[in-house]
Amino acid sequence: MAPTQDKHSSQELLQAQVDLWHHALGFVKSMALKCAMELQIPNTIQNHGGSMSPSELATKIGLHPSKLPRLRRLMRVLTMSGIFVVHEVALPNKEVAYGLTPTTRLLAIDEVRSSLSPFLSLLLDSTVTAPFFAMHSWFLDEHSTSLFEKAHGLNVWEMAGQNSTYNQLINDAMVSDSNFLMDIILRECGGVFLGIKSLIDVAGGHGGSARAIAKAFPQMKCTVLDLPHVVEEAPTDDHVSFISGNMFKHIPPADALFLKVHPLNFSSSLHTHTQFTIGCHKVCI
Template sequence: MALSKKQHTSTDQQAVLDAQLLLWHHTMGYVKSMALKAALDLSIPDAVHQHGGSATLPQIVTKVTLHPSKIPCLRRLMRVLTLTGVFSVHAGGDDEPVYGLTPASRLLVGSGMNVTPFLTLMLGTVFVSSLFDLGEWFRHELPDPSPFKFAHGRHIWDLADHDASFGKLFDDGMVADSSFIMDVVVKECGDVFQGISSLVDVAGGLGGATQTIAKAFPHVECSVLDLPHVVANAPTDTDVKYIAGDMFESIPSANSVFLKVYAHIIVKSCSC
């Protein structure tokens, strides 16, 4: 059945409103990221955790460093974080909201599968600011294709080597990410390591991933290849061997090569 002119107009208006809503979601999406960053900076997940996994706003305030004048603003921040699923909320006594940990915020507390250092790295000024001039980066023909280097004048690893504070932030973030994902890999994909006698983790940093493999599969001789300044800070109380070198020049001989890029895990058997 054909639509009337009024129905067509209504449909067109709805399409325009939907388009505007889509653009607003993209434009304001950073608010969710920055709200999460604020929660990490203020240690709000830890505050809720210390109260047994659920806490009112006054209880949270007792555990975080906050100026009294900002308490009403904290309530607004918690509203964003509950709407985005970082925390849960339900009415408590005297209608005071009670905030609880969700599966997401449980990954931000404790000493186990805690991804806070990695999120702190990715939400930090250095990484976020490297995307501010992305449009300008597209206008230039550069010998190096990295927006990060365009913004900061150095590659990520070079900056980590020259800036001690960023270097620690980077190392802590990579270790946290490796520890989290490797716990899952070992449990769910452990059979891929069966039959392997030696493994070299290429660009493995401080060896967070490799140490997990070594503990779970002691029959595998594990080593890490990374740049000299990274290896210089490697732990010494481990059976993992650290080798200084450049992956683009040579890779040590091993029964298998391990490559990790954030959450993407590749284990490739080879005859090196």
């Protein structure tokens, strides 16, 4: 027989209620992070030497003094989640000081490493978050493909093709992710590129990855293949060439294909994979 509510102590029931609240309010963490990025908090703390009191921060980001208690609450959410850290320094007015963590350093603009904030801006954009409000109806609709398409009536790439602001948001996000990851990939397993004379970065966006490979291997001919609306907006580059096309229809011949994708972005349908595999077989000569 299933256990009844009576079998649980009051303590257990109250803990269960807290767990439900934590779960239901989980979105506050991601929205607090979005807000901190939009208020430029990571950059502001970094430019101030890596540590700032709430009132210094409020002044620097242009908040009205009445918002100071709310700023403290925002920062409490973010310090509890490990996004920022609190330095218990004895400032004259007994204020704490906020500092960056390895996580927030990835969001601040750095001379050495590129910031991941364009990628986070895409993840936290309403085009990505809003479809989750209708997840139940996606489950109930046996014909719907992706959650994104169910909500917007278009897939991600069709939407980027129709909306230039969204196109820019995606392309900037991908470049920031590639700049970050390629640094690590080339350091950890750059050897896999040795001896390759020509490479196509398939669905390579604005060429963040191809640029990094071309810089590390200047003898290699690096080409990016992507959809026309992406290639049209790509910045020109002396070391990387761009071709517009559909990877499911034709991929030009090359020694190697490079494909870096995100699980969010491509449909996992068998049709998609089959089409791409056929394309690859035609290229690998």
